[in-house]
Amino acid sequence: MGAAFAVGGGGSRRPPAGSSVIAHLDLDCFYAQVEMLRAPELRGKALGVKQKSLVVTCNYEARRHGVKKLMSLKEAVEKCPHLVLVNGEDLTPYREMSYKVTELLREHCPLVERLGLDENFLDITDVVEQRVGRLQPGGWAGIRVSGHVYKDQAINVQDPTHRKLAIGSQVMEELRECLYSTLGLSSSAGVATTKLLAKVVSGTFKPNQQTLLLPHSTQELLRSLGPIRKVPGIGSRTAERLEALGVKTVVDLQRFPSAALEKELGIALAQRIRKLGSGQDEAPVTPSGPPQSISDEDSFRKCSSEAEVQEKLGMLLPSLLERIRQDGRQPRTIRLSIRRLSSSGKGFPRECRQCPIPPHLLPKFGTDPGSLLSPLGSILMKLLRKMIPTALPFHLTLLSVCFSNLRALPTAKGSIGFYLQGKGPAPAAGQGGRGKEAADFQGKGSASCGGIPNRRKLPEGEESPRRDGDIPSFPCIAQEGLPEALEQELPSRAEFHGGNGLAQPSVPLPKEIENPMGLSSAAHPAGCSNRVGATQASECPSRTGVRMEKEPPEAEIIPTRICASRWDTEAPATASVEPTCSKGVVIPPDVDPETFHELPADVQLELLAQWKSGSQQRDKPWRKPKAGKRRRLEAPCGSNSLWRYLKPRGEGVGRGDAALGMGPE
């Protein structure tokens, strides 16, 4: 998150820096853990989670064989031939578990900020203060640290900050135990006085361990980071700029003159970075609510026609709409992002276009998401055409759909659907035989360095030893393991993965939106979208059960839409259907004559022929073009028709609803 480490942003709600106790909690190889919970037989095996041709993450067993995050599948299998791979492209199970974790933490500490799916910041100052208040007079003497202390420094119980941090480490140990016993997840944590430091120090001992940073070790920790890029908040771009200035390490940054830094990077960025480099981070832990946007995307080698784009969008939209339905809120904005392939072969930066969702569609999000597929698809295609002239060759490598500006449904019980998913009587995933499972995460033990023994190494049922100075821990269910009945509720591997070892969508879509637009390549050959307007939509068998939001009457079909796809339901209601005559040439009524005559003569002729063929076809039932015999003028797809770009100004150009012809009806 961009502002996770923003300095001084948002106004601190905490006491002055130095007295806060902040923790960073990192779920160990989260995706792999979730997969092992879903399929306990994977425990102990080298497991990789793949997305496309990459192993995006893997468990420690796989790491022992040289598999690394973001390694290519090929290389990973070379390194570890027995690597078990599961498909992690569908983030649903990870997202669900992630919110369960945040919710569980929030039950014990209200100040929890999410950072991605597998990390959380906690401001445990208040929890610590409460425990300090309960200490017996002189009780400090017995205060112990749970887990490691960075660089094995001894705490000074005379120092109130040390005392609070030590108690904070106990709090985090308990929370991690609670996470493990309740959800079956192992985690690592860092405890410090700021988010930045807590995050950095949490990586010191992993997995399933935690580390406390005492203030006087701050500089040593930061300097140990090495490359400046490792400082949280300094990303690749900023690191590049810094390196260009000769700033390669934290030490370089600390020594670099402020004035020169401000001159090169601007005052705001320079000051922020300088503070990060010195370990100053006043950013408060800002409790995360439900997500502010819900998006889905897919990448691919090539997508170069409107029909293909529609097919891809047809894969994204149903699951997105289902997520929105579960969320319980209404999005007011829809955004399409694309990534084009540049001539160099590298991906271009993303581009996006967004627009408000027409108000008349909003109620459907809560009641009838299936009926939104067609109108939203149509809007997305219009957004696409705002970015690229689809009549010309194009090559996309990514499509992303994002719903944002989420508001509570008028009738809704509230927008808590997201959190509710993670609650209820039983977790959607749990663990069986937790003692066995721990083997994957034991790694380097934490019994030394003053840390408490790794609880998961204890024999079943054995309590972790209480130590002097301990304060009673959180009441936490399932300290003795999950009830058997609960474990039996857990989905089997076959249920989750369709029995083939690869993940299938874990949330079945409602029937009516399984293949809403009939856009699968098998059921929807190219010609299917190459039809006249939306009027033949019912001919597409796979559309069964899906209503068009609004299907224009046949009489409204005009030449500009001779090959419009079913989504491409631009409302032409206001346009004249009468052709106009300009310079002795009869051109379609909604085409700007001036623009038309600026075109090369051959293009003009081609367009005219196209229009003529369209107007001849207009009243005939649509027929699938014969393979190999399709006339060049009809190809490749009507949505690509050049006519689209010849419309008089004001039609189809500009922002927002009206510009897209999607205004309220």
Added chain:
DNA sequence: GTGGTGTAG
């Protein structure tokens, strides 16, 4: 509100 950019895991 929109679109680009940067950051994060």
Added chain:
DNA sequence: GGTTCTACACCAC
């Protein structure tokens, strides 16, 4: 360094 699939914040407009 960029691959993946997200999510968020900032800022100029």
